Amino acid sequence: MAEPRTGLRVDGDVVPAGAPGATLLDVLRASGNFAAKGACRRGECGACTVLVGDRAVLACTTLAALVTDEVTTAAGLGDDAADLRAAFADHAAFQCGFCTPGQVVRAEAVLRERVERGRDEIVRAMSGNVCRCTGYRQIVDAVCAVAQSRQCFRKVSS
Ligand code: FES
Ligand code: FES
Structure with missing residues (x-):
């Protein structure tokens, strides 16, 4: 059985993966990365947009546990x-x-x-x-x- 992931790659660093059920936005902000903003926090405004690989995703509606590719915020571009x-x-x-x-x-x-x-x-x-x-x-x-x-x-x- 696969080990639970303990870290996420964000802007060239590895940050703690957060609690089960944590959103990517929660994980980013808990790690001190405040580039992605939380405005609506329900997928309506785009303030939390980050890249996962080359794809733009809304961090507030993305489960961190499902993210396997490198995350790039505006600060990491x-x-x-x-x-x-x-x-x-x-x-x-x-x-x-x-x-x-x-x-x-x-x-x-x-x-x-x-x-x-x-x-x-x-x-x-x-x-x-x-x-x-x-x-x-x-x-x-x-x-x-x-x-x-x-x-x-x-x-x-x-
Ligand atoms: S905070 Fe508005 S879409 Fe994520
Ligand atoms: S919301 Fe103020 S510059 Fe876009």
Whole structure:
């Protein structure tokens, strides 16, 4: 019988796996990693978005016990997302900043798919991440700018 897992790989470290039934968000925050935010805590806002492997997941509705791949939070994206962080700053794509780590992680996951998307498709791909401050245009501008520089932006949306 397999031994219960004692650790999760997060941002290059191993953190305690937490109690049975703990969500990934609980485990992250108990380990002192506060990059993923807990806002709704019921899968509605995207503030807790992290990568599991290359896939964006909502940490608040993901059982930590089921996570086997490396977890990457906004804090662990490092140089991979330097262009996204710069674009968010250049386009004034945040105000309070509470949604921003989740937005950046979601955008990184979308762009890693290397699927050519137009603006409307980027809007749809980012639509699970709520922002109460910006009105979204600046966030979409920032993601489109990076999609363009990473050569996966289509000028005409389908
Ligand atoms: S805190 Fe996870 S979706 Fe809102
Ligand atoms: S910048 Fe405040 S919620 Fe998005």
